[in-house]
Amino acid sequence: MTLTVLPHRDAAGLKAGQLYxxxxxxxxRDGATWTHLHxxxxxxxxEFAVAGAADVDDAVAAAREAFPSWGTSRASTRIGLLLKYAELLRAHADELRALQALDNSVPLSFGAIYATSVAAAADVFTHHAGWVDKAGGQTLPPYQGGDHLALTFREPxxxxxxxxxxxxPFLLxxxxxxxxxxxxxxxVLKASEYASFAVIRMVELLAEAGLPDxxxxxxxxxxDPTGERLITHPDxxxxxxxxxxxxxxxIVEASAGTLKRVSLELGGKSPAIVFPDAPNVGLAAMTTMGAVTMGLSGQACVANTRALVHRDVYDEFLGAAQGMAAAVTYGDxxxxxxxxCPLVxxxxxxxxLGYLEKGKAEGRLVTGGERLGGDYASGNFVAPTIFADVDNHATIAQEEIFGPVLAVVPFESEEEAIALANDTEYGLGAGLFTADSARAFRVARRLRAGTIGVNGFQVEPHLPFGGFKQSGLGREGGLxxxxxxxxxxxxxxxxxEELM
Structure with missing residues (x-):
């Protein structure tokens, strides 16, 4: 049976996307458009509009004109907007999930899971509404000199x-x-050309919530040209x-001319460390392989794409991971x-596919390693893939593949596991599987990564998220x-009356 999403597109009533x-x-301005292929x-x-340099200039000018008023607006105004918008997101969750499925083919089943859901995005708005009237400065006593006040203020x-x-797109x-x-x-917000329709609708809802022009x-x-003009714009x-x-x-290079502030989240090669005393080795394997294959098909920055597994439970882990790979389903x-979902x-x-060929030379192929054919031949589907006995310095263990590929590396001691985990240019996240709470805390403190999950992982709106080393600069989430x-x-x- 030929796979098609056109009936869903027609039901959604998509119209050509425009700039806001x-x-x-x-x-x-020049009428340029992008045709999105599923x-x-x-x-x-x-189709949606492709913003050229002149369009980006217009958008930046509009933002600059609005800044004096919005930057000094009452806290109650900003709180009210964020809270009203959160409610609109919740009310339109099903519609937005459908648009996302038309954008990037993330299945509706996965779009309902909290971390990737509209509900999570709504909670982020609710959470930050709470900081609007609380993130202030300080009043400090004088350190020297005459009688004076020393004050600090936080300004946009x-x-x-x-x-x-x-x-x-929802969470980000x-x-x-x-x-x-x-x-x-x-x-000025730039949506990805591979996920614009959901974002366009999110902006429409924000305008409905009362967003000032x-x-x-x-x-x-x-x-090119849209993103390049935005990151280099002097204003x-x-x-x-x-x-x-x-x-x-x-972006760091482009920021140098005007010393722009930057926040960057740049991906990872996150390890999952499975100790022999893991509460459930099979569940650890399914959790790790599931994060690499379910939902986004490994196209997630924080997915544990390296599994560091103790030799005592190595075969048990591989068997359970292979079973998880066989359970993954694709299609509409x-x-x-x-x-x-398929690759984007x-x-x-x-x-x-190039990394899969490298992996066949660098490790033992356990399962997968190929593009899916048959009913899936017209899409960008790749089979869930496991490579075992991988050296931690191999290409597939060091570079971010962004696909459904797990590299499994054996270890024998806690010290070796920590060294292997930290031996990477990235440092976004890591997972630990152990029943020993002292070990969990000890290892977590020594890992050079921004977020550590012990026997599981979840996203929380009020916690900072970001990475060490080349996984980025700054944090998203929380204060x-x-x-x-x-x-x-x-x-x-x-x-x-006297001067200080």
């Missing part, structure tokens, strides 16, 4: 350029937009980006029985994210 600039929906079928889903950083990835939209708007910044502007299109004060390390480095993302585009498909959209100002004020 200064409170108005508009086509690109990654599961290769079918044309729809200005115009923010925020660039979203395609794989988790929320993690960037909620703290930025809550802090009083104005924004110019406070948030949406541009769509690829990195953008901060860039927030989630995506590849290569683009992150380009609107089918409730489908639990995973043909370029990524070819990239992952640290809110403060990252502010500048700290010091004011010294004499209380008497």
């Amino acid at each position: 600039v200064g409170g108005q929906w508009t086509p690109a 990654p599961a079928t290769g079918e044309e889903i729809g 950083i200005g115009v923010v350029g925020a660039i979203l990835p395609w794989n988790a 939209f929320a993690q960037k937009v909620a703290p930025a708007l809550g802090a009083g910044c104005t924004m 110019g406070v948030l502007n949406l541009v769509t299109g690829p990195g 953008v004060d901060k860039v927030s980006f989630t995506g590849s390390r290569a683009v992150g480095k380009r 993302p609107f089918d409730p029985g489908v639990i995973s 585009n043909g370029r990524q498909l070819e990239r992952v 640290s994210a809110f403060e990252a959209y502010t500048e700290l100002k010091t004011v010294l004020m004499p209380l008497g």
